[in-house]
Amino acid sequence: MSPSFEVTILGASGGPLEGTTQCFMVRPTRLDTLASICVDAGVGLRQIIHTLLDSKGTLDAEAQIESFYENDFEPASSFVHPEAPYKLGFSESILHSLKKAMGESKENLNTMDVALQLFQNLKEYYVTHPHLDHTNALVINSPSIYDPRFPSNKTVYGLPFSVEGLKKHIFNDVSWPNLIEDGTGMLEVEALKSESSHDCKIFPQWNILPFKVSHGVGASDVLDHIYSTVYLLRDRKSNDCIVIGGDVERDPKTGNKIYLDKVWQYLASNIPPKNLKGIFIECSSPNSSDDEHLYGHMSPNHLIQELSRLRGLYNNPNCLDGLNIIITHTKMISSNIDPRFIILRQLRELAKVTFMEKVLFSIALPGFTVVL
Amino acid sequence: MSPSFEVTILGASGGPLEGTTQCFMVRPTRLDTLASICVDAGVGLRQIIHTLLDSKGTLDAEAQIESFYENDFEPASSFVHPEAPYKLGFSESILHSLKKAMGESKENLNTMDVALQLFQNLKEYYVTHPHLDHTNALVINSPSIYDPRFPSNKTVYGLPFSVEGLKKHIFNDVSWPNLIEDGTGMLEVEALKSESSHDCKIFPQWNILPFKVSHGVGASDVLDHIYSTVYLLRDRKSNDCIVIGGDVERDPKTGNKIYLDKVWQYLASNIPPKNLKGIFIECSSPNSSDDEHLYGHMSPNHLIQELSRLRGLYNNPNCLDGLNIIITHTKMISSNIDPRFIILRQLRELAKVTFMEKVLFSIALPGFTVVL
Numbered sequence: 098m099s100p101s102f103e104v105t106i107l108g109a110s111g112g113p114l115e116g117t118t119q120c121f122m123v124r125p126t127r128l129d130t131l132a133s134i135c136v137d138a139g140v141g142l143r144q145i146i147h148t149l150l151d152s153k154g155t156l157d158a159e160a161q162i163e164s165f166y167e168n169d170f171e172p173a174s175s176f177v178h179p180e181a182p183y184k185l186g187f188s189e190s191i192l193h194s195l196k197k198a199m200g201e202s203k204e205n206l207n208t209m210d211v212a213l214q215l216f217q218n219l220k221e222y223y224v225t226h227p228h229l230d231h232t233n234a235l236v237i238n239s240p241s242i243y244d245p246r247f248p249s250n251k252t253v254y255g256l257p258f259s260v261e262g263l264k265k266h267i268f269n270d271v272s273w274p275n276l277i278e279d280g281t282g283m284l285e286v287e288a289l290k291s292e293s294s295h296d297c298k299i300f301p302q303w304n305i306l307p308f309k310v311s312h313g314v315g316a317s318d319v320l321d322h323i324y325s326t327v328y329l330l331r332d333r334k335s336n337d338c339i340v341i342g343g344d345v346e347r348d349p350k351t352g353n354k355i356y357l358d359k360v361w362q363y364l365a366s367n368i369p370p371k372n373l374k375g376i377f378i379e380c381s382s383p384n385s386s387d388d389e390h391l392y393g394h395m396s397p398n399h400l401i402q403e404l405s406r407l408r409g410l411y412n413n414p415n416c417l418d419g420l421n422i423i424i425t426h427t428k429m430i431s432s433n434i435d436p437r438f439i440i441l442r443q444l445r446e447l448a449k450v451t452f453m454e455k456v457l458f459s460i461a462l463p464g465f466t467v468v469l
Numbered sequence: 470m471s472p473s474f475e476v477t478i479l480g481a482s483g484g485p486l487e488g489t490t491q492c493f494m495v496r497p498t499r500l501d502t503l504a505s506i507c508v509d510a511g512v513g514l515r516q517i518i519h520t521l522l523d524s525k526g527t528l529d530a531e532a533q534i535e536s537f538y539e540n541d542f543e544p545a546s547s548f549v550h551p552e553a554p555y556k557l558g559f560s561e562s563i564l565h566s567l568k569k570a571m572g573e574s575k576e577n578l579n580t581m582d583v584a585l586q587l588f589q590n591l592k593e594y595y596v597t598h599p600h601l602d603h604t605n606a607l608v609i610n611s612p613s614i615y616d617p618r619f620p621s622n623k624t625v626y627g628l629p630f631s632v633e634g635l636k637k638h639i640f641n642d643v644s645w646p647n648l649i650e651d652g653t654g655m656l657e658v659e660a661l662k663s664e665s666s667h668d669c670k671i672f673p674q675w676n677i678l679p680f681k682v683s684h685g686v687g688a689s690d691v692l693d694h695i696y697s698t699v700y701l702l703r704d705r706k707s708n709d710c711i712v713i714g715g716d717v718e719r720d721p722k723t724g725n726k727i728y729l730d731k732v733w734q735y736l737a738s739n740i741p742p743k744n745l746k747g748i749f750i751e752c753s754s755p756n757s758s759d760d761e762h763l764y765g766h767m768s769p770n771h772l773i774q775e776l777s778r779l780r781g782l783y784n785n786p787n788c789l790d791g792l793n794i795i796i797t798h799t800k801m802i803s804s805n806i807d808p809r810f811i812i813l814r815q816l817r818e819l820a821k822v823t824f825m826e827k828v829l830f831s832i833a834l835p836g837f838t839v840v841l
Contacts, residue, residue, distance in 0.1 A: 115488060115609040117515065118609065140488065166581055169522060207538050228644065229639070237484050270689055274687070317647035392646075431582055
């Protein structure tokens with residue numbers, strides 16, 4: 098079976114470092130254009146440039162990743178399952194399409210131009226929630242939409258709480274120029290409906306299904322529930338599917354399983370295990386954190402419990418064997434050891450105990466492409 | 470005369486690239502602690518880490534700066550006046566204080582810890598306006614305030630439109646957890662009054678004077694006026710002073726000079742030219758841009774006119790000789806040549822024509838410290 102999805106991880110941390118937060122650039126495999134979509138936009142144009150520069154290099158598994166703990170940089174191989182389909186830089190199909198586009202260009206394009214071409218072809222953003230670590234590059238990059246040499250209209254999709262958040266609090270001429278209502282129509286926002294299938298416009302073979310999930314409570318008012326989104330991307334032809342989530346907490350241990358569990362229920366009912374190609378999911382903190390200090394996030398204990406639940410719903414003990422689970426949004430807090438290493442070790446240990454040792458756990462690494 | 474101010478430029482671009490936007494870390498010279506303040510917060514903790522790593526190197530004027538135009542990196546010397554007091558990395562006094570602090574520590578501190586120590590000692594932010602390219606790292610970094618090993622309460626200052634923008638639209642549990650009202654009191658915001666002197670708390674020898682300036686009109690409603698701030702930092706002992714501005718447009722050519730001109734009027738009336746040590750001011754676009762496409766920003770023509778006005782108010786043709794003008798917020802748009810090179814060339818050409826060739830024009834370079 099050939100893979101269906103190319104996911105270039107532009108950023109994946111859960112802060113507190115700026116300039117590294119979550120953005121996944123996604124497109125079908127074997128595409129001969131530069132088109133792509135993004136899930137979240139914690140980083141953008143500058144990370145596209147850096148990923149382009151890395152794509153020129155020959156390093157791969159030994160590529161150096163910013164760490165700043167035991168060592169300032171660590172080799173990529175330390176974060177990734179050896180069988181995970183990771184590649185440094187953009188996919189071959191993007192590099193090939195870029196070469197073609199540059200061959201056809203009458204201009205001598207520099208790196209900024211090449212990056213703007215890629216940015217121009219990024220037509221749709223799917224935002225998981227309005228927190229700025231998931232949206233700020235979409236904002237900061239937005240003036241490029243009007244670049245006279247590389248104009249590019251874009252649509253931002255999200256569940257109503259995301260769309261309303263961006264309209265009311267970000268693109269409002271206070272936090273940022275209101276480019277949504279500037280009369281040009283270049284930037285549009287459109288609300289999706291939870292659990293309602295959306296047809297991706299630039300990739301008509303894709304259905305995108307958003308699930309509203311829980312992301313804790315307000316910092317100033319604990320009665321104020323905060324939400325986020327898990328997106329399920331399905332290729333209609335192959336029925337292959339990947340899941341990309343924003344920040345999320347597990348459903349309560351007792352009572353109704355009404356948020357994240359709906360994703361598992363949908364997968365178990367609609368996507369045969371062989372078509373479930375990968376799950377990008379947050380694991381913000383190691384197990385050492387008390388559950389009450391997770392603030393709407395997950396730890397390895399929770400993630401393993403959620404995967405056990407998914408396996409149970411599939412009712413097949415081997416259904417997750419070989420599945421790529423890509424961990425995102427780890428918080429880079431003060432620590433003696435890189436928190437991503439701790440989380441990966443805890444996940445792998447728990448996976449053994451729960452008979453999930455064949456699940457392929459990796460950390461989402463900025464500047465890498467995962468082909469699924 | 471020994472210098473009074475150390476300004477570490479953490480970021481300086483006017484977008485559209487994320488992760489490089491304006492933040493100046495400022496402290497008095499000859500300080501033997503790690504204390505500092507920031508004017509704006511377009512970048513933060515991650516740039517502190519990168520500046521720390523650069524401080525270990527021996528490169529200086531030939532340090533490589535991200536450009537992505539003719540070359541992907543250009544030597545720092547191409548952006549800086551040869552007489553400008555630029556130094557790669559943090560100041561000697563910060564490095565010395567860090568060494569002392571680490572010597573006293575019983576722990577083995579890694580780069581993240583060292584950066585968090587610096588961040589912990591950054592007690593006050595002075596925000597020029599609420600646009601996200603000037604505030605987003607303050608937001609994304611904010612969970613570090615609670616780091617159990619390096620807790621750090623902080624106060625954000627700004628004119629009322631900045632403070633209100635942050636409270637209403639950013640720290641509101643929609644765009645970001647409302648850490649201002651989370652009951653801990655760790656993050657506070659406090660409004661300043663335009664043209665009213667504020668006593669800096671961690672540096673009691675400093676007066677900080679905010680001036681409300683004009684920054685164009687709303688993108689959705691041209692009747693909606695957008696404002697920004699120019700800060701004047703004055704050392705009470707030496708009477709030395711530096712000016713650091715956010716985004717700003719010049720005052721109208723005709724009619725009342727009511728915004729930026731007040732800064733020049735104040736300087737000419739209160740600060741002898743020898744005490745005016747430097748002006749950090751935006752020049753977002755080259756002169757090729759039509760004035761109506763500046764969107765509340767300045768071009769070299771405007772900046773030279775403003776400096777001429779300042780010289781006129783001082784009523785001394787040589788008063789600006791040797792003055793460091795540090796250009797910030799250049800927009801990194803599509804171009805054959807790095808827009809910062811174009812702006813610098815245009816400024817220097819105009820300076821000749823207007824008899825200001827002894828003004829020292831440089832570009833604000835991320836990761837460098839200017840000692841003034």
